[in-house]
Amino acid sequence: MSAPSHDAVRAALAKVDDPEIRKPLPELGMIKGVDIAESGTVSVGIYLTTSACPMKTELSERVRTAVLDVPGVANVEIELDVMSDEQRTELRKGLRGDSAEPVIPFAQPGNLTRVYAVASGKGGVGKSTVTVNLAASLAARGLSVGVLDADIYGHSVPRMLGCHTRPTQVEQMIIPPVAHDIKVISIAQFTSGNAPVVWRGPMLHRALQQFLADVFWGDLDVLLMDLPPGTGDVAISIAQLIPSAEILVVTTPQAAAAEVAERAGAIALQTRQKIAGVVENMSWFEAPDGQRMELFGSGGGQQVCENLTRSVGAEVPLLGQVPLDPQVRVDGDEGTPNVLAAPDSASGRAFGKLADNLAVRKRGLVGMNLGIDTTRNLMG
Known part of the structure; x- marks a missing residue:
């Protein structure tokens, strides 16, 4: 068999996405060069964004696998190099534009990303559990999903998604790690160990x-x-x-929790935000014999919906009820959302139904010039 052509190899490389940026390597300027020997050995040079790129092993394997699929390729050799400052600048401009001031794309007119702020009145109702399982369920449906862990003091999202990789910095642009096809950012990725974050309001806002x-x-x-x-x-x-941003309220069936959750939703009256709906977590426990035990009472979620509907003057739906399942806690501690680890379980089906009930259409920002520049603090 004759050696493969350069065109065939480059066509294969054009199908390889960077694991973090999720765009083809040639489009990002990450292909340094391609050499093909008569023996069928193909040498591919790859530019890394930084020398400490956490995904370089996965990136190399993606390239190797893609090139080996080209007819005539007998072996693949990978050479890793690091982008120069000029190349990183061009990459950043290509991805984010060259605006002098940082811009939040989700707040721009015409933006098509749906933003949900998952809120609760009190801790311990499973707000983070609902967030990560909803994100995983939406990502499994083919949507492009991101999770921002805005619980600065009580961050737990990285652990629950099994995300142990630190973000990558390209100039003043931060590239978030990806877990279960979800882009994740959290203050936990910028602190050392389990150090507490002791900030006041202005720092939180920044x-x-x-x-x-x-x-x-x-x-x-x-x-x-x-x-x-x-x-x-x-x-x-x-x-x-x-x-x-639309508010998604999480509560338990307990009357006391529902009263507090109602306050969290009622903030929409002051901020003029829309309430997407209510999720009732820990709705019941199903015993091995099939008997349902309502450990935290019943009706809390529906009560919150009815009271918020009266308050805001628009219908606030009960989007889902999730049963209490110890396996949800186990899966979260192990870093795999329950909806992925046990999709056919009662809790897994409930999380899946929640994703369906949000009625999210696949929409994105493809083709839009975001015109964003950045400033440094967290990474600097």
């Missing part, structure tokens, strides 16, 4: 602004933001930074 403007989210269909409990600084900042 961090959220950077997460929204400096991070390269790409063409998202859905952005989920896991808010801290209550109606404090973060909820107010989100309303200011992305006024179009």
Whole structure:
């Protein structure tokens, strides 16, 4: 068999996406060169964005696999190099534009990304669990999904998604790691160990602004933001930074929890945001014999919906009820959302139904000039 042509090899490379940026390597200027020997050995040079690129092994394997599929290729050799400062500048301009000021794409007129702020009145109702499972369910349906862990003090999203990789910085642009096909950003990725974050309101606002403007989210269909409990600084900042964000309220059936959750949803009256709906978590426990046990009472989710409907003057639907399942906790601790680990379980089906009930159409930002520049703080 004759050696493969350069055109065939480059056509194969054009189908290889960068694991983090999710765009073809040639389009990103990451192909340094291609050499083909008569023996069928193909040498491919790859530019990494940084020398400490956390995905270089996966990137190399993607290239190797794609090139080996080309007829006539007997062996593939990968040479890794690092982009120069000029190349990184061009990459950043190509992805984000060259605006002098950072811009939040989700707040721009005509933006097509649906943004959901997942809120709760109190802690312990499973807000983060709902966030990561909803994100995983939407991503499994082919949507481009991002999760912003806005719970700065009580961040838990990276662990629950099994995301242990730190973001990559290209100049002042932050590229978020990807887990289960979900782009993830959290303050936990910028702190050492389990160190606490001790910030007041202005610092929280600045961090959220950077997460929204400096991070390269790409063409998202859905952005989920896991808010801290209550109606404090973060909820107010989100309303200011992305006024179009819809509030998704999480509660349990317990009357006391429902009353507090109602307050979290009622913030929409002051911020003029839309309430997407209510999710009732831990609705019941199903015993091995099939008996349902309502450990936290019943009706809390419906109560929140009815009261918020009266308050805001528009229907607030109950989007889903998720049963209490110990396996959900186990899967979260192990870094695989329950909806992926056990999609046919009662809880897995409930999370899937929740994704369906949001009625998300696949929409993105493809072709739009975002015109974004960035500033540094978190990575600098």
